[in-house]
Amino acid sequence: MSIKFAILVALSEGPKSGYDVAKHFDQSVGFFWHARHSQVYRELGKLRDNGLAVSEEIEQSGKPNRIVFTITDNGREALLKWSREPTEPMEIKDNFLVQLYGIENIDIEGLRANLTLRLESHRDRHSQYAAKHQALENGGTLADLGHQLALEVGMRWEREWEDWCTIALERLSPQAISKLTNVVPIGNKTPGHTA
Amino acid sequence: MSIKFAILVALSEGPKSGYDVAKHFDQSVGFFWHARHSQVYRELGKLRDNGLAVSEEIEQSGKPNRIVFTITDNGREALLKWSREPTEPMEIKDNFLVQLYGIENIDIEGLRANLTLRLESHRDRHSQYAAKHQALENGGTLADLGHQLALEVGMRWEREWEDWCTIALERLSPQAISKLTNVVPIGNKTPGHTA
DNA sequence: ACTCCATATTGCAATAGTGGAATATATATG
DNA sequence: CATATATATTCCACTATTGCAATATGGAGT
Numbered sequence: 001m002s003i004k005f006a007i008l009v010a011l012s013e014g015p016k017s018g019y020d021v022a023k024h025f026d027q028s029v030g031f032f033w034h035a036r037h038s039q040v041y042r043e044l045g046k047l048r049d050n051g052l053a054v055s056e057e058i059e060q061s062g063k064p065n066r067i068v069f070t071i072t073d074n075g076r077e078a079l080l081k082w083s084r085e086p087t088e089p090m091e092i093k094d095n096f097l098v099q100l101y102g103i104e105n106i107d108i109e110g111l112r113a114n115l116t117l118r119l120e121s122h123r124d125r126h127s128q129y130a131a132k133h134q135a136l137e138n139g140g141t142l143a144d145l146g147h148q149l150a151l152e153v154g155m156r157w158e159r160e161w162e163d164w165c166t167i168a169l170e171r172l173s174p175q176a177i178s179k180l181t182n183v184v185p186i187g188n189k190t191p192g193h194t195a
Numbered sequence: 196m197s198i199k200f201a202i203l204v205a206l207s208e209g210p211k212s213g214y215d216v217a218k219h220f221d222q223s224v225g226f227f228w229h230a231r232h233s234q235v236y237r238e239l240g241k242l243r244d245n246g247l248a249v250s251e252e253i254e255q256s257g258k259p260n261r262i263v264f265t266i267t268d269n270g271r272e273a274l275l276k277w278s279r280e281p282t283e284p285m286e287i288k289d290n291f292l293v294q295l296y297g298i299e300n301i302d303i304e305g306l307r308a309n310l311t312l313r314l315e316s317h318r319d320r321h322s323q324y325a326a327k328h329q330a331l332e333n334g335g336t337l338a339d340l341g342h343q344l345a346l347e348v349g350m351r352w353e354r355e356w357e358d359w360c361t362i363a364l365e366r367l368s369p370q371a372i373s374k375l376t377n378v379v380p381i382g383n384k385t386p387g388h389t390a
Numbered sequence: 391a392c393t394c395c396a397t398a399t400t401g402c403a404a405t406a407g408t409g410g411a412a413t414a415t416a417t418a419t420g
Numbered sequence: 421c422a423t424a425t426a427t428a429t430t431c432c433a434c435t436a437t438t439g440c441a442a443t444a445t446g447g448a449g450t
Contacts, residue, residue, distance in 0.1 A: 146298030
């Protein structure tokens, strides 16, 4: 229901081709609702069909022509209307947490390896958000405020994951695991003191 | 790719019918990878087709027969194998953040209303996770540790949203908005001091 | 010279997930 | 007595999203 609006938001910042959306998206609204290029092109077509955007073909030589989309008044109306309805909070959907939930049938060595990898990737993302955020620190417009607030959610999320990964690595260390009761960890090399 | 594993994890705790999975799921693994009943039944069928679970029909009168699924050794193998591969960190996908990103074309009154609603819902979820977490506080098994850690991610997530909503409500208050430069907020009743 | 990358769009098969209807009965609530 | 809710499964249409291949060319790197 809503890549539609993410793209509309992207267009609201200025006319863009599908290529533009797909590319610069990932550095802005796309942080909070991502899509692959094939979906972007399809959705742009729908926006045009529904009168929320208009398109204009721009001739180029050597490359396929650019098709530039511009948001219409109807498009802005749609955004406005959308923002007056309640939005569902997003659901957590994370493989790693599913694995934790099934820890008894999971390779704990693998879990630790994953944890280390993810710590890295959360750090990366955190600094990505932080960089964007810092670039806005002197901005005083409404748009800046919106971007700042959104990025702050991203930063909080990544920071929490970072903290949690560190703690989880300790709580899942071989030493810690070996102190648990009932331990017969499958796929885990640690010799737990079995009953 | 992975409601499959969430269901496998559910089955790993004991044999379950589709109805059981759909129902009790929401109080456990389903926190971290949810599915509607129609999908659950479909996936259970696939697990059986692929030999990761076996099913047994249990006669009942008055109600349709229960079809109880039990995880197989192949199923446990699949979980183990899965946990040795890296998992992608989940992506943020939140309508509300998209709206913030497009704040210039959004009804700020609506945004504030949404913010208030969400504050509520994050509080609810937080206490849901916290209750589950507290019930485990004396548990010392590996399974308990896994559940605790997973729930802690949920708690962190909800707590951060709670904090952030409160802060955002201040930063988006009519008074705060009116102090911004360049303000011609659409759909916002506040008389911004236009240039 | 060769390969890789950026530009730019289209199209399609496949997977993932939602939402609702249909079916059948027992029990609880008003 | 009517209505809702819990039990239990199946099926289907639909939306959402991914991933890949095809097409065409200019420029940068090795």
